[in-house]
Amino acid sequence: MNEENFANFNEWSDAEQRIEQAHDLYDRGRWQEALRALQAAIDINPNNSNWLFNKGLTLDTLERYHEAIEAYQQAYGLNPNDPEILNCLGVDYTRVGHYQEALETFERLEKIAPHFEPGYCNRIITYSEMGEHEKAEEMFYLAQQLKSKCPLCYYNIGNSLFARKLYDRAIWCWQQTRELDAEHPQIEYRIAQAYWAKNDTVRAREYFLQELRRNPGDVEVLLDTGILLLERNELDSALEKFHRILELEPEHAPAHHYLGEIHLYRGKFSQALESFHQALKLNPNIQGSHYRLGECYWKLGQMANAREHLLEEWNRSPNQPDILLDLGCLLDRIGQRQEAMKCFERVLDLEPDDERAYQNLSLCYYQSGLLEQGIDLSLSVLDFNEDNVAALQNLAFAHLLLKDYDEARYYVKKACTLAPGDRPLKQLRRSVYCRWLVHAVLKPGRTILQKISRAAEDR
Numbered sequence: 001m002n003e004e005n006f007a008n009f010n011e012w013s014d015a016e017q018r019i020e021q022a023h024d025l026y027d028r029g030r031w032q033e034a035l036r037a038l039q040a041a042i043d044i045n046p047n048n049s050n051w052l053f054n055k056g057l058t059l060d061t062l063e064r065y066h067e068a069i070e071a072y073q074q075a076y077g078l079n080p081n082d083p084e085i086l087n088c089l090g091v092d093y094t095r096v097g098h099y100q101e102a103l104e105t106f107e108r109l110e111k112i113a114p115h116f117e118p119g120y121c122n123r124i125i126t127y128s129e130m131g132e133h134e135k136a137e138e139m140f141y142l143a144q145q146l147k148s149k150c151p152l153c154y155y156n157i158g159n160s161l162f163a164r165k166l167y168d169r170a171i172w173c174w175q176q177t178r179e180l181d182a183e184h185p186q187i188e189y190r191i192a193q194a195y196w197a198k199n200d201t202v203r204a205r206e207y208f209l210q211e212l213r214r215n216p217g218d219v220e221v222l223l224d225t226g227i228l229l230l231e232r233n234e235l236d237s238a239l240e241k242f243h244r245i246l247e248l249e250p251e252h253a254p255a256h257h258y259l260g261e262i263h264l265y266r267g268k269f270s271q272a273l274e275s276f277h278q279a280l281k282l283n284p285n286i287q288g289s290h291y292r293l294g295e296c297y298w299k300l301g302q303m304a305n306a307r308e309h310l311l312e313e314w315n316r317s318p319n320q321p322d323i324l325l326d327l328g329c330l331l332d333r334i335g336q337r338q339e340a341m342k343c344f345e346r347v348l349d350l351e352p353d354d355e356r357a358y359q360n361l362s363l364c365y366y367q368s369g370l371l372e373q374g375i376d377l378s379l380s381v382l383d384f385n386e387d388n389v390a391a392l393q394n395l396a397f398a399h400l401l402l403k404d405y406d407e408a409r410y411y412v413k414k415a416c417t418l419a420p421g422d423r424p425l426k427q428l429r430r431s432v433y434c435r436w437l438v439h440a441v442l443k444p445g446r447t448i449l450q451k452i453s454r455a456a457e458d459r
Contacts, residue, residue, distance in 0.1 A: 015044040019051060022058075031061050049079035056088055065095045083113040087122060094126045102126045117146040124156035128163060136160040151181035158190065167194045188214065189221050196224075201232055219245050223254055235262050253283035260292055269296050287318050291327050298334060307334055314339050321347045325356055337364055355384040359391060371398045389419045396428060405436035 018041040025034035035058045042051050052075035059068035072089040079085060086109040093102035103126060109119040120143035127136035140157040143150060158173035171194045178187045192207035208225040215221065226241030239262055245255040260275030273296050276289045294310035297303070310331050318324055328343030341364045347357035362377035375398050381391040396412035399405070412429045419425055 015041040018044075019054075022054070026058060026061075031058055034058055035062070046074075047078060049075040049082065049085070052078070053082075053085055053088070056085075056092075060088070060092065065092045068092050069096070081112055083109055083116045083119065086112075087116070087118045090119070090126070091122050094122070094129060097129075099126055099130050115146055117143050117150065118152075120146070121150055121153045121156060124153065124160065128156070128160040131163075133160050133164055149180055151177040151184055154180070155184060155187070155190075162190075162194055162197070165197070167198045170194050186211065186215075186218070186221070189218075189224075193224070196228060201228060204228055205232065217248055219248055219252065222248075223252075223258075226255075226258060230258060230261060235265065238262060251282050253279045253286050256282065257286060257289050257292070260289070264292060264296060269300055272296050285316075287316065287320065288313075288323055290316070291318075291323060291330070295330060298330060303334060306330075307336065310334065311336065311339065314343065317346075319350060321351050321354060321357070324350075325354075325360065328360055332360075332364060332367075337368060340364055353384065355381055355388070358384070359388070362391070362394060366394060366398060371402055374398055387418055389415050389422070389425075392418070393425060393428065396432060400428075400432055400435060403435075405432065408432045409436050 018037045022034045022037035022041065025031070025037060035055065038051060038055045038058060042048070042055065045051070052071050056068040056071035056075065059065070059071060069089060069092045072085055072092065075082070075085045076089060086105055090102045090105035090109065093099070093105060103123070106119050106123045106126070109116060113119065120139045123139040124136045124143070127133070127139060136157065137160070140153055143153045147153070154173045154176040158170045158177065161167075161170035161173060171191055174187055174191050174194070177184050178191075181187075188207045188211035192204045192211060195201075195207060196204035205225075205228060208221065208228060211221050212218070212225060222241050222245050226238045226245070229235075229238035229241065239259070242255045242259050242262075245252050246259075249255075256275050257279040260272045260279065263269075263272035263275060273293065276293045276296070279286050279289045280293075290309045290313035294306045294308075294313065297306035297309065310327065313323075313327055314331065318327065324343045324347045328340040328347075331337075331343060332340035341361060344357045344361035344364065347354050348361070351357070358377050358381045362374045362381065365371075365374035365377060375395060378391045378395045378398070381388050382395075385391075392411045392415035396408045396415060399408035399411065409432050412425065412432050416422070416425050416429050
């Protein structure tokens with residue numbers, strides 16, 4: 001062996017050793033070190049498609065998807081007939097939102113390997129992300145023809161069904177995934193989310209806790225479980241989940257925020273203020289913390305501070321209807337009526353059928369003396385729910401102020417029928433009836449006087 005061949009042999013041997021080292025490091029979860037070992041081997045021999053493919057897989061594990069795409073492209077250039085390379089490339093294009101490139105990649109895959117089931121299975125995700133759910137289902141059935149018991153297919157189509165709010169079908173699909181692969185990542189979590197979306201908090205709670213028994217350190221699941229428990233008023237259990245998150249990630253802003261929610265609910269205002277301020281310090285863009293600070297300061301009677309934080313929350317243009325509704329109500333209470341009205345109008349931009357937004361906006365108009373506009377909005381509330389007692393009461397009061405006593409009497413009578421034990425309604429009914437009665441008695445006299453006046457004018 002001449003000197004040049006010996007040098008090449010040493011380089012080749014060194015590269016192979018680095019690849020073995022990379023495999024060992026990867027299996028031990030030391031992915032960054034594995035990546036360095038892989039790159040060292042690739043630097044020696046950049047024309048090995050398998051090594052480039054493994055580099056892409058390692059980058060995927062590190063969630064460095066754009067770099068993984070580059071590695072897969074290089075591997076594909078060396079081995080254009082490898083379906084695994086094309087499949088991983090298509091998956092990563094989907095992950096980074098390059099859906100057209102993903103579809104083109106899967107179509108190339110289909111041409112060279114028409115019976116390669118993952119090429120159809122993974123296309124379900126791409127079409128789901130694009131909102132093309134019929135095509136997602138088409139891919140599901142094509143994949144089923146090749147592999148009828150693929151847990152990932154059921155999981156992927158379950159995500160499509162969930163996005164369409166077909167929660168029962170999504171749950172069924174995810175249960176199939178669990179039966180076929182009991183270790184599938186976060187499967188109990190997805191089922192829990194579907195039950196939560198159905199407002200079945202009992203079953204949602206059950207599946208959240210099952211997921212945590214499998215993965216007690218999953219911060220994402222801990223957070224959602226804590227929020228669900230907070231909704232169910234299980235405050236001690238929720239508190240434990242948020243504290244657990246902070247043990248794992250002390251700078252987790254949402255956990256600090258929800259701790260503040262619990263302190264606020266329990267009237268521990270100083271602790272609540274500390275938690276909300278900490279959440280904003282860690283993430284200045286977190287939604288809701290300025291609103292809650294405003295609420296704290298309002299309860300403490302510190303109106304200037306309350307106004308500052310509530311207006312700051314509004315200036316951040318929140319896009320969650322529940323936050324906007326609460327924010328609007330509190331802004332109205334501290335005298336910021338114009339901003340409150342903008343909150344309710346923003347809710348209607350997001351949710352045109354939100355009955356609560358129409359109701360609150362109508363109250364702002366009434367309180368501003370814009371009775372006709374308030375009446376129009378209250379009638380819109382009745383379009384959604386003809387038995388809305390608050391809207392009926394507001395309509396009765398508005399018509400009373402407009403001296404339209406017949407209309408006022410109609411609305412207050414209907415409201416009292418729906419809520420016969422409501423004392424303020426009974427008082428309003430008496431006021432309306434008295435005004436209507438006086439108006440009815442005086443009406444003939446006014447008619448005679450009007451006739452005399454017109455006769456005098458005609459002389």
